[in-house]
Amino acid sequence: MSVETERSSTESSAASGLDFEDTALTLRLPGSDPDRKRASTSDPDCPSPTAAAADSPPSPKAQVVGWPPVRAFRKNALAASASARTKFVKVAVDGAPYLRKVDLAAFAGYTTTSAAAYDQLLAALQDKFISHFTVRKLGNEEMKLVDAVSGTEYVPTYEDKDGDWMLVGDVPWRMFVETCQRIRLMKSSEAVNLAPRAAR
């Protein structure tokens, strides 16, 4: 009990700093990855951060024990609710024998801002079904999953809260995460009857 108090103040910082690595399903406890940076003890001579840091997005900084002065109880509650913010949905692929699950909350959006225009969600789906697909980028920026062997195209679709099957990519990302109940990678040939895609 008393050990928990001390542990919480130094480790919860790592635990609350959940990023993609932490939400990946492994058998490790969250925050116990030995490779990650840990909270350092306070250094009284540490110079104050430069002025430039004030307005730019905060980068992960070396942590000072006990600052900001947030009680351990609150820190633990924040960490617990951060880890609760997941949204795992089932992913079914036409023709595959079993389903997978993907955590939508772990992604920032459909695409990254990098020049490669790499679709995060679809890339993750590619990861899961690695024996099946490659991601083919078509001329009009649309992303399709293509089975490397048979050449079949798959279109990502999802079931929303009303039970309707929609094409992935139409609504803003946050709304998509809110409303998506499950994902189905539908064979392109069957996808023609879905709601028309809004003009990009």
Next chain:
Amino acid sequence: MGRAGGPAAPPWHSLPDEVWEHAFSFLPADADRGAAACACHGWLRAERRSRRRLVVPNCYATDPRDAVDRFPSVRAAEVKGKPHFADFGLLPPSWGAYAAPWVAAAADGWPLLEELSFKRMFVTDECLEMIASSFRNFQVLRLNSCEGFTTAGLAAITEGCRNLKELDLQENYIDDCSSHWLSNFPECYTSLEALNFSCLHGEVNFTVLERLVSRCRNLKTLKLNNAIPLDNVASLLRKAPQIIELGTGKFSADYHPDLFAKVEAAFAGCTSLRRLSGTWDAVPDYLPAFYCVCEGLTSLNLSYATVQGPELIKFISRCKNLLQLWVMDLIEDHGLSVVASSCSKLQELRVFPSDPFGHNGGQVFLTERGLVDVSASCPKLESVLYFCSRMTNEALVMIAKNRPNFTCFRLALLEPRSPDYITRQPLDAGFSAIVESCKGLRRLSMSGLLTDLVFKSIGAHADRLEMLSLAFAGDSDLGLNDILSGCKSLKKLEIRDCPFGDKALLANAAKLETMRSLWMNSCSLTVGGCRLLALKMPHLTVEIINDPGETCPVESLPFDSPVEKLYVYRTLAGPRSDTPDCVQIV
């Protein structure tokens, strides 16, 4: 004291003690009673025999048996243990503050004890068992930020205290032994008025809870833990519509119109509800279910609700009679400006950080503007705790001008040593304005870039200041000297990571005996300095605290060895004997 010889003593000298005891019962503060007790032996006798309520803010300031001997008629006792900075992980877990000697002394000398409160102390199951078996009229148990006990101890309380009215467990670390503490309330037991188990992590038997709530018609306060789903919260409210204070369980669920209607109807029945808390992981979908109680709410604690956006603001804006509001910084400046215009009676505001360590990287749009708005528009605002990422002197000056009635002002800038973000200057001018304007200021926590200048102002102006918290501030011993030589009412001083050394402490050693305690860590203290202080002031206990595992005896260290953590407090009891290896009393 009767005078030898001379004219006959005035007639009131012969009044019986009961008259004095009755007179003293009108004195509002313990300090007044203490002052009366110093007047003469007669008054001392009458006062101490009639004292019913005793607060011991530092459990090591006196031996528990002496306290019980001096005040034999106490019915309600409150004892506090660890220093405040223990909350932030700065104290080794084995430091002390054991409740056992207090419980033992109370069991011996206060058989009629009705209320017991412990804060930041180590309470064991044996303590709880002793409480349950020693006081036949025990009614109120409050444990705040304690640890060391399990649900088995709670089971002893619920089983043994037949007249229990209040069981308040706030932010304790409790081991769940799956003991059926809730079921141990006998079926015939109906006197519960307040129950708070929000800090328990495990499941409780809901049927048992429901039956308990149903039969305790005087239940006014109910604070659930987050293992209780929304559906069950609604059911409980149906059974206890007379509730005044509610801490909800988990307030998130997938949206279902049926559940929403159930929750809404349940709240509609609670016409006496004034205080609301809990709301773990609240989702916006269900906030409108609260709308019917908003008008009546005086206290709202949404500080664990990670909800943001328009729903949150809409909800708070309906709470026109709020006196106390605790929220996360997800409310942002815009939300606080709505609070400013809606909650004109607001007295206390606390804004907590949703991302204190910058892990989520997301920008939260809470700045100094939010605080400026609320200070400008809420005339009764007197207590503030505000976590934000930036501040300016101009904002602080404006706040000080608008709200000279602050009694408690705590500002925590997330980055240590943050300057005024526009002028890049230290925040001396801003905080000086606060202490100069707010003549009734009793508690102050400062942060940001601060030089010795600000301490000059504080020492000179903060006459009513009782508690001061400093972090990463100041340039030299002059700063600490200004504080200790001024601040007439200072009781508690806690300092971390400031370049203060022995000189200021030794020069103001006598001041320390007028204070309750001093905490310093990561400053520039030396073993030699601390030893000198201890020699100079025999009524102070001077504790040097190392990290657990480091037990190098202080005697063998050279004079100028650095001291990482220091805790100094006045005591009548001499040095304590329950120190762990990492604590040394010089």
